[in-house]
Each structure stands twice: as structure tokens, then as C-alpha cells.
Amino acid sequence: MPPDSPDRRECVLCGCCLEGCPLLEATGREELSPRAKALLAGPSKFDAARLAEGDVAALTGLCLACGRCEKLCPQGVQVPALMAAMRAAHPDFRQWLWKQWITRLGPYWSLAAKGAALAPQAFVDTFVPAQFGLALKGLKGLRPGNGLAPWLAIAAFPVQAFRARYGDRPVALFDGCVGRGPRAAWGETARLLLKGLGAHLAEPRFSCCGSTLGVAGLPQEQAQARAENIAAWREAGRPLLATYCATCRKGLADYAGPGADGGLFADEAEAAAWAASLVPLSALLEGAKAKAGRGAPAIVGYHRPCHAEAADHDFRLLSSLLGPRLRTPAGGGCCGFGGVMQLSAPELSARVGASCWESLDTALGFSAAPEVTPAYVLTGCSGCVMQLLATAPRGARVGHWLEIIRQK
Ligand code: SF4
Ligand code: SF4
Secondary structure (H helix, E strand, O other): OOOOOHHHOOOOOOOOOHHHOHHHHHHOOHHHOHHHHHHHHOOOOOOHHHOOHHHHHHHHOOOOOOOHHHHHOOOOOOHHHHHHHHHHHOHHHHHHHHHHHHHHHHHHHHHHHHOOOOOOHHHHHHHOOHHHHHHHHHHHHOOOOOOOOOOEEEEEOOHHHHHHHHOOOOEEEEOHHHHHOOOHHHHHHHHHHHHHOOOOEEOOOOOOOOHHHHHOOOHHHHHHHHHHHHHHHHHOOOOEEEEOOHHHHHHHHHHHOOOOOHHHOOOHHHHHHHHHHEEEHHHHOOOOEEEEOOOOOOOEEEOOOOOOOOOOHHHHHHHHHHHHHEEOOOOOOOOOOOOHHHHHOHHHHHHHHHHHHHHHHHHHOOOOOOOOOOOEEEEOOHHHHHHHHHHOOOOOEEEEHHHHEOOO
16 A cells, blocks of 8 residues: 555544545535545444444445545545545445446436437426435437537637747647537537647547546546556657646546556656646636627626636636636536535435535625526536536526637
8 A cells, every 4th residue: 555545644533534525515514524534434433344234334425526625634644545545445336436427327328328318398397206206307408409509709818928928839639528429518628729829739638537446435446447548648749738627627636646556657757747748628728818709698607617727817817718607606616516425415416515605695696686697607526517407596507618709
């Protein structure tokens, strides 16, 4: 076990993480807090092996993997990694999860990816268990053609700044599962933006970033996805790696992060080159100028994904392009997606989602006069888009910020 493995970091019960946990905030239940989970799954505190599989499924399913706690922990305890390790150590949990996903929701994923119409509501109401209603709602919201109408034209690209910083280095876009599937339009717009910058595009064949596989307790599948992505990047000549999903970016950064499998890369230099090659698409566009056209909402909300990097380049870019039109809750707020948790505890996921919408409402004021200023929210994470679509109040519009960019 590496010395900086998350498994070895001990919780000292300080409670610094508590204020960051959206699950604790939404429920007030200390047993769902990161401190309780660190005790449950941390080193030598509790014999988790003695827990019944049903208990493990229940306990480890109750974490959003948002990572807010680890950012506040002075000990460096990584609760999401501990939960993932625990899920992996209990194969029954994985079987349970995949059985639910593949047998109940799998057909909807492929339908969505192919752009086909989803099952009629009457069929869903009759045959799909209520437990999957939230996930299904998010999938339905992602269907092609249901995105936002574009209204922002890029008037000037920061070509000189891009060239000065990166020269002729090729850029590969990492689309992620949603950007490759039901929302392929994100990738199309992103490529046009890169062309506007004068970037030379490389097109390696990437796999899933692997982060949701890791969170679901599938470390082997995650390692395979990571190895495939590194091989594709290497083969393409180690291009700059631009991302437009905050969770994909974090998932890719974790390949070379603390506690990562050192054997993924040829050597430390290659791991450092990988880490240095990662850049949010929005960071490349900083300095761009834009013009809002017909259909531009008077007030635009921004939801900051939990996995956004500290600098949050998406917010910086949107602030500069949209000016005072853009508003965001002061304290942010987790959307409650949580991957596994959306399936295992949809009512809790929805409760965190409702609290997120309340804070958006405080910042945007849409509930006071929804006919005049309906909720309109942008974000930069596939999971957040899905969850916000699933939990949105009636009439609200939600999308990735790429959706508002006009392609011509
Ligand atoms: S990862 Fe998020 S939901 Fe899970 S314990 Fe930490 S703060 Fe709470
Ligand atoms: S997980 Fe970290 S921040 Fe939370 S109680 Fe333990 S040591 Fe403190």
C-alpha cells in the first residue's frame, strides 16, 4: 500500500469536514457525515468486513462522492476513495448495482445515446420502479434536441494568447460519455471553439474517464479505462488535453494524483506531463469576446460543480462573456447527483437537489415571477446537467454552457 494511500490516513474526529457535506446539511443525520464514513472505512477503526452485505450496500450507497469533505480535511482523509474501496471489497454491492443499472436502466442509456425517443411516460409509470425515476428523468432530459437554444456569438477569440502559450501543440478534446453520446452537440461546439483559437486538433479515441467506475467500486474496470486513455494520448503525441466536464477533468487529473497507481505511466516524468497537459476548455477561451443575440435570458444562473477546479475557469469565462447577466449562489451547493446514490437513495439525492435549487432561487429570484424570469441555469459538468434536469422546477431551463454558443 503506498504511503500516501487514502486507506492509511486516519480521521482525528475534528469535524472540519462537516460543514461541507451536502448530505449532512440536507438531512441533519450525523451517521451520513464524512466523519462517520471515515470512522467506518478508515484504518483500524472499525471492522467493516463484519458488516452484512446489505449494510455495506446501504452505507456505501449513501455518499455523493462530491469530494467537498476531502477539500476541508486537515488529515487528507479521502472519504470518496474510502467508500469506493469499500464498495470494491464487497462484490455483492457491485453485483447489486450493476444488476439494477444494466437490467433496469441499461436500455434507456442506449436509447438515449442513439438519439431514439425514450419510452412513453405511460410505459415508464407502469414498468419502471419508482426508485429509478430520478435517474430516468435525468436521462430523458439529456435526449438530443432537448438542449438550450443558442444565443451567444463569439465575436473574437484570444488567438494570440493561445498561440503565445501553447504554440503549435495539438489539442485533443476529452468528450466524456455524455459528450460522446446523447449530447454530441457539446463536442461539436467545443471543436468549433478550438478551431476559432487556431488550435490543431488531435482526435485520439478516448474511453470513459473511469471516475464513475471507481466510485461504483469497480477498480479493475476503472484501471482499464485509465490505461486506454493514457495509451491513446501517448499515441497521439501527448497533446494538450482539453475538457469541458468538471468531473471528467477531475477523473483524468486523479490518474496522476495522490494515491494513484504509479504503474499507469512509463515514469514520473510522463505522469507529470499528463497532469500538465490537462486544461479546461474554458481556460483556453479566457479573453474571448461575445455578443448576446435573440433569445438571451435577462438572468442566467451558474451552478458550480463540486468537482470544478479551485479557479473555476467556467465561471470566469462566463462572467467575462455575460457580465451582470450571470448570477450564482454565494456558497455554491451540491446538485445531489452522486452517481451510485442517485440509484441507491434517490429520495436523498432529490432532497440535496431541492436544496441546490433553493439556493439558486435565492440568487436568481425565479420563483417570485416564473412567467417573467423563468429559471435558466448553466453548468459545466455532465452529471450536474443530468441531476439539475431531473430536479428542476417546472419551466426551468438547464444546460451545459456550450449549448448557448452559436455555431455560426
Ligand atoms: S463525498 Fe460529499 S456526500 Fe460523501 S461524505 Fe464527503 S461531503 Fe458528504
Ligand atoms: S474526515 Fe478529516 S475533517 Fe472529517 S472529522 Fe475526520 S479528520 Fe476531521
